[in-house]
Amino acid sequence: MAHTSSSTPPPPQSSAVPPSHPFNTEQEDNTSPIERPSQTTLTSKVIPQRKPLLRLELRDLSSEGSRAFLRLIHASKALEQAVDTVLKNLYTGLNVSCIPPTRSVTLVLRDMDGVAYTTGRDIDDDHKEIHINTKYISHISESRQKEEIMGVLVHEMVHCWQHSGFGTAPVGLTEGVADWVRLKAGYAPPHWKRHADCDWDAGYERTGYFLEWLEKEHGEDIVRRINDGLRECKYDADTLWHACCGKSVKHLWGKYQKSLEKSE
Ligand SMILES: [Zn+2]
Structure with a gap:
């Protein structure tokens, strides 16, 4: 759902995280595997039992939000990256059977109220839908648009894989x-x-x-x-x-x- 919030945080970018921190998963790392610090435990991918089907649905291609999304986001990479990030952070070191059996995630961009939400399909909760409001996307300042779309996507992707x-x-x-x-x-x-x-x-x-x-x-x-x-x-x-x-x-x-x- 919407992110209610306030002012200046210390940037949680992985580059700001001390080297001893293992959650350094998004960092560009140009060093060879041998030179990498051994404590970056979250660099290895967490693979679910069944690879989820990832889908994209654009309800109105002419909307400003859809246009911005297509201009800024490589959808297949972005969805895969969001899944990887969520699984690494929630399931590294745990048995693969601990990961929910999510079979598909469909990202739906459409005109609606609010920012975004995630839901399971009525007939089968293992099929998830992430809905993001195209009007919301179009109102984000251009310099923040890509980061904000990715941030909302990662947040909603957590709901597709977390336990409650x-x-x-x-x-x-x-x-x-x-x-x-x-x-x-x-x-x-x-x-x-x-x-x-x-x-x-x-x-x-x-x-x-x-x-x-x-x-x-x-x-x-x-x-x-x-x-x-x-x-x-x-x-x-x-x-x-x-x-x-x-x-x-x-x-x-x-x-x-x-x-x-x-x-x-
Ligand atoms: Zn949420």
Whole structure:
């Protein structure tokens, strides 16, 4: 869904990430494999059991948004790249059976309200549709258009592959995971900011930056563990957060709030 947000974030581009950080997946790397630092664990591709069918549907070729999309985006590469980014960030190091059996993703560009949303087909939830509003695309400033389209695509692609405790996880958590992957992919828009004047599950980048902080505090695979904890059971706050971090989410959020106060 739409990304509600505010001002200047530290750029989450992979180039800004310290070398010890393993989420450096989008970086252009011209060094030979031997010269590459060994800790870039997310460079290897995560392959799902079944390669998803990727499709594109343009409902109105004459719309400004469709024209901009076709001018700026290599659709087949962009969709593949979005799938790769999501699978790397959510499933590196996990068994392939942990990955949802998504069989197809159709990107639909059309005139509608809002920014974007993702849905499963009524008859078969393994077939996903990502709808992006062409009017929204046409209103983005030209200098940001390509990055923003990719950012929205990566966010929505997360919804095609993430677990949600059979739909019981707080929406703020699943939206936070989606924006966390967008952040890791280097597509955080310039207006994103760390906020803690809200609950931990306020969602989007507010929760996304909290998850980024949790990585530093509780290990680089923390979001993968949280996502996997939502695979086979319904969301239970106590069980999930204690299993992943050994503490309640309220306690963790309090620590995060304090860390932001200090850095102000
Ligand atoms: Zn979303």
